[in-house]
Amino acid sequence: MTDLNAALDAGNPWKAYMGELYFSRKPPQPLETVSYDEIEAQAKEKLKDIPGAFSYAGGSAGTNSTYRANVRAFEKWGIIPRMLRDANNRTLETTIFNKKLSSPLILAPIGVQGIFHLDAETGPARAAHKLNVPYVLSTAATRTIEEIAEANGDGERWFQLYWPRTNEVTLSLLNRAKEAGYSALVVTLDTSTIGWRPHDLERSYLPFAHGIGVQVGISDPVFMARYNKQPITKSEVPFPYEFDKLDKAFEDGDAQARESVFLGIEWMKEANSGIYRTWEDLRFLRDNWEGPLIVKGIQCLEDAEKALQFGVDGIVVSNHGGRQVDGAIPSLYALEQIMKSEKIRTAQRCGVLTVLFDSGIRTGSDIIKAIALGAQAVLRTPLPRLLPYWILLTEYVMHTFLSLTVGRPYVYGNVLGGQAGVEQVIKHTLADLDTNLGLSGYKNLAEIQGRAEEVLMRLDL
Numbered sequence: 001m002t003d004l005n006a007a008l009d010a011g012n013p014w015k016a017y018m019g020e021l022y023f024s025r026k027p028p029q030p031l032e033t034v035s036y037d038e039i040e041a042q043a044k045e046k047l048k049d050i051p052g053a054f055s056y057a058g059g060s061a062g063t064n065s066t067y068r069a070n071v072r073a074f075e076k077w078g079i080i081p082r083m084l085r086d087a088n089n090r091t092l093e094t095t096i097f098n099k100k101l102s103s104p105l106i107l108a109p110i111g112v113q114g115i116f117h118l119d120a121e122t123g124p125a126r127a128a129h130k131l132n133v134p135y136v137l138s139t140a141a142t143r144t145i146e147e148i149a150e151a152n153g154d155g156e157r158w159f160q161l162y163w164p165r166t167n168e169v170t171l172s173l174l175n176r177a178k179e180a181g182y183s184a185l186v187v188t189l190d191t192s193t194i195g196w197r198p199h200d201l202e203r204s205y206l207p208f209a210h211g212i213g214v215q216v217g218i219s220d221p222v223f224m225a226r227y228n229k230q231p232i233t234k235s236e237v238p239f240p241y242e243f244d245k246l247d248k249a250f251e252d253g254d255a256q257a258r259e260s261v262f263l264g265i266e267w268m269k270e271a272n273s274g275i276y277r278t279w280e281d282l283r284f285l286r287d288n289w290e291g292p293l294i295v296k297g298i299q300c301l302e303d304a305e306k307a308l309q310f311g312v313d314g315i316v317v318s319n320h321g322g323r324q325v326d327g328a329i330p331s332l333y334a335l336e337q338i339m340k341s342e343k344i345r346t347a348q349r350c351g352v353l354t355v356l357f358d359s360g361i362r363t364g365s366d367i368i369k370a371i372a373l374g375a376q377a378v379l380r381t382p383l384p385r386l387l388p389y390w391i392l393l394t395e396y397v398m399h400t401f402l403s404l405t406v407g408r409p410y411v412y413g414n415v416l417g418g419q420a421g422v423e424q425v426i427k428h429t430l431a432d433l434d435t436n437l438g439l440s441g442y443k444n445l446a447e448i449q450g451r452a453e454e455v456l457m458r459l460d461l
Contacts, residue, residue, distance in 0.1 A: 192274060
């Protein structure tokens, strides 16, 4: 049965995945479920004895209202299934910045993954390479730029920038990213300061202050030269992260603990300086980055149009998964408004601008809705910063596909199963997309991209 299934689904690995599950006669491995809610609950249970860890990933700003709105916004749209349509020989392939990929999914930049799993960011980077999905490394990672490049091999990878205070350090990070094979730069615009997050404030939970999540910084030769120190190129991050024990070690005068706190705080001053940049500041990044430049955090039509003026190649329509502004509009609403702009649509059609989407993606149907509303790629619930205007899984609009980024879902997969858990999240998300795409009467993403009037109906439930 398995051989027959593989033959029928040759060329479409995501379609084959559902058949493999049925024929295996076992629950999906290693997570044993494909339900986002159940995976999230399991991750919360597994991290219950590590105070603060789950809330750092699962929590949001203020009352969590933006997070809830992101998810609810997808319920306001319904897919209109079409019958007797040729939906055979389906493909989820997309082209992003002139590179063909097997799907429109991107692993979003998630920082401080060393608090979730011993392998930190290396497991997701390997999973992304194995399944031909772009991986975006956060400036707040617990592994270095070079370590993740090695783990990702010849995979497609981008670097997310939390914009440093000084040009010297910024240039050093950009040069390291180029040398390590990162093809695109994603600049997060919505995190000049950390959002108001009660779950972290209640515990004074800030891993960076203990030197965790600053590995990109302390491995940088320009930054470390300020203190007459050599860059730390081999990351050694304790797991689990037990902040109370590290606080005690600091108070007891432990030399290593004090060094980690010193470097952590100094890097925070550099990378989370509280400086609110302007559009004019983008020129420096554009002048010093030759590849695709993407800005993340766009929520306003005017800002999307302004990104065009400053040479941005892509935008990510995102509200940081609800982690920054409490009471903000849902990202899906922002996408709908932005795609009403004739300037944006024309730039997209001409391949001048790639539109990516993030915040609220949980299922294959969510991806269909975002793509129909105009996105070209999708990221699922990101945490760090991005540059140009697109929805994390970019492509030139001439191919009109959508890309989405996955954030929290793959982090929970990593918590529970490491690399294998991340691979399952990617597989079942794309299998869900492929199934619903076919059942709705479509055989590729180009047939739905930007065609909300034909594909969707606004619901009044």
